[in-house]
Amino acid sequence: MTTQTLEQIISTHAGKPDELLVLAEQLMDRYRAIPTAALALMQQQLGLTATEIQSVLSFYHYPVTDAPIKCHVEVCRALSCHLKSADAVLRHLCDALDALPDQVTEDGQLLIARVDCLSDCERAPAVHINGEYVAATDLDALVQRIQAALA
Amino acid sequence: MKPLPAPVLTANAPVADRLREYYLHYPFHALQKALALSPHEIIAELKASGLRGRGGAAYPLGRKWECVLQQPAPVRYIVANGEEGEPGTFKDRVLLERNPLAVIEAMIIAAYTVRARAGYIYLNHSYRQIEQTLQTLLAWLREDQRLGNNLLKRQFDFDIQVRRGPSRYLSGEETALFHALEGRRAEPSSRPPYPTEQGLWRKPTIINNIETLSCVALILEKGSKWFTTLGPVNSHGPKLFCITGDIKNPGVIEAAMDASLRDLIEWAGGAIGDFKGAMVSGPSGCLFLPDDLDKPLTVQNGCGNGTVVVFNDTRCAVDLARHVTDFFFTEHCGQCLPGRESMKQAKSLMDNLEHQPSLAPLQQRYGELHTLLLNSSKCGLCSSGTAMAPALMQAFPADFDRHMHGGCAVCGSAV
Ligand SMILES: Cc1cc2nc3c(=O)[nH]c(=O)nc-3n(C[C@H](O)[C@H](O)[C@H](O)COP(=O)(O)O)c2cc1C
Ligand code: SF4
Ligand code: FES
Numbered sequence: 001m002t003t004q005t006l007e008q009i010i011s012t013h014a015g016k017p018d019e020l021l022v023l024a025e026q027l028m029d030r031y032r033a034i035p036t037a038a039l040a041l042m043q044q045q046l047g048l049t050a051t052e053i054q055s056v057l058s059f060y061h062y063p064v065t066d067a068p069i070k071c072h073v074e075v076c077r078a079l080s081c082h083l084k085s086a087d088a089v090l091r092h093l094c095d096a097l098d099a100l101p102d103q104v105t106e107d108g109q110l111l112i113a114r115v116d117c118l119s120d121c122e123r124a125p126a127v128h129i130n131g132e133y134v135a136a137t138d139l140d141a142l143v144q145r146i147q148a149a150l151a
Numbered sequence: 152m153k154p155l156p157a158p159v160l161t162a163n164a165p166v167a168d169r170l171r172e173y174y175l176h177y178p179f180h181a182l183q184k185a186l187a188l189s190p191h192e193i194i195a196e197l198k199a200s201g202l203r204g205r206g207g208a209a210y211p212l213g214r215k216w217e218c219v220l221q222q223p224a225p226v227r228y229i230v231a232n233g234e235e236g237e238p239g240t241f242k243d244r245v246l247l248e249r250n251p252l253a254v255i256e257a258m259i260i261a262a263y264t265v266r267a268r269a270g271y272i273y274l275n276h277s278y279r280q281i282e283q284t285l286q287t288l289l290a291w292l293r294e295d296q297r298l299g300n301n302l303l304k305r306q307f308d309f310d311i312q313v314r315r316g317p318s319r320y321l322s323g324e325e326t327a328l329f330h331a332l333e334g335r336r337a338e339p340s341s342r343p344p345y346p347t348e349q350g351l352w353r354k355p356t357i358i359n360n361i362e363t364l365s366c367v368a369l370i371l372e373k374g375s376k377w378f379t380t381l382g383p384v385n386s387h388g389p390k391l392f393c394i395t396g397d398i399k400n401p402g403v404i405e406a407a408m409d410a411s412l413r414d415l416i417e418w419a420g421g422a423i424g425d426f427k428g429a430m431v432s433g434p435s436g437c438l439f440l441p442d443d444l445d446k447p448l449t450v451q452n453g454c455g456n457g458t459v460v461v462f463n464d465t466r467c468a469v470d471l472a473r474h475v476t477d478f479f480f481t482e483h484c485g486q487c488l489p490g491r492e493s494m495k496q497a498k499s500l501m502d503n504l505e506h507q508p509s510l511a512p513l514q515q516r517y518g519e520l521h522t523l524l525l526n527s528s529k530c531g532l533c534s535s536g537t538a539m540a541p542a543l544m545q546a547f548p549a550d551f552d553r554h555m556h557g558g559c560a561v562c563g564s565a566v
Binding site: 017018019020021022024025028055056059060061062074078079080081082083115116117118119120121122123124128131 | 235236237238239240241244275277278279314315316317318319320331333334335336337338393395396397401402403430433434460462466474475478481482484
């Protein structure tokens, strides 16, 4: 992640505080987290205070990290998935990958987030790896997919 | 088994891999017909169809558009609500995958009707592919002057932007959605003023669900008379149902609102195990029990957004009540005092269920919280979020008694 690239992305929203979420989504698509280095730039360019930015980012549970996350896993825990053992999927992934739910691992590479409905309910239990649906029928295969994404 | 009606809303296969061909063959019949009518004639046609919103609240669409048309403010907006956050709901995704131009066409018709110059399609966080599809279609429409300035040489300007929001259930609530579009926390505003008077950027705004907009294009193309031949009075038109849970073939079923829960379950291959109940319109909706299986899924009977989550008799109602309570506790925003305090109490009641001497006081207290929220909370999340647990207590007291006296083998809990 170079500051230059970050600057370029953020500067396209200069003077447009209403584009904070558009920018946040752009950063998530690119870095799978909001880079810590982006916060000061966002303040300068969008003309918002640190508190205003933090209050929006925390409301939507955006992860803020120093380095990009390599693998962002979203495990749905909402009703249709709950009925298809979503809890067991989450436990299995966290145990196998030595991670805690909703916390970036110490090496900064992996985030297993619990989310409320990915609108893939007909294919429950729904899991997304870096934004893509992956079937959670074979849990060991799922772990391997994540390990491959981390490699 | 009753025959399943032929689909109209979902007749297409997904279009992403043949997008140019789909675009070039899209007839825009509804738009052509609309442009030959005056705004008042369009609204009269929509009112005659009886179309009600498919996002959950079933508000009559014609009345909403008319109200925006009557506002004196010169700037108005059109917003398509594709947040689709209710657990068990994915019908808007299916519509956007199969016929996205119907939604865009309806937005252009809405803009022509109320003279709006800008529109937004707000998408669920995970709809990345749909976002790309829409961006491509919008670019082609601009090239062909079907969007932009002097649209179709009709001297009106209208353009649409797509926004994929961060994932947060509350963002689907209309006033919260406006805040998300404005780059703020998706916290609801008090009503009045209603969005038709002060919506996005405090300007009169039409906000409709994706399925509602898809129906608009059909009504203008096929006529309001045709629309009223489907489904009973007050519940006209085709309706998508998302059926999941303990069901053999989960998915979207297109029918009309004269279909019963039994019909839907049969069309979806049957329940897995013995049917115990279903949450209709999702966890924020109402509880259907075996005695309700033959009730038609009309607006009056609580069809809501058409989500049906089936559960069988191996499920413990306490686990479901806890799950639903936790969901709404996690997703509520805490902005208003009644919501904040009541959700805390509702969660505590469910967490401490095993320490209650009997079900009656728990049921009464939870019911009181729900009534309080109905009368005083700022938006519908906390009130609708506290309806399902008391309904489960009422329907399945034995499951709750088991938890209070001795433990539950299903949940693996012991006192
Ligand atoms: C907590 C909450 C969440 C909602 N989520 C959605 C949603 O995801 N999609 C939707 O279309 N409507 C949702 N609604 C309803 C909207 O506020 C609004 O009524 C709807 O978008 C209007 O469109 P319609 O008249 O076409 O149904 C929600 C309402 C509440 C209270
Ligand atoms: S009712 Fe609940 S979700 Fe709605 S504003 Fe109040 S606290 Fe927030
Ligand atoms: S409930 Fe899990 S994807 Fe919808």
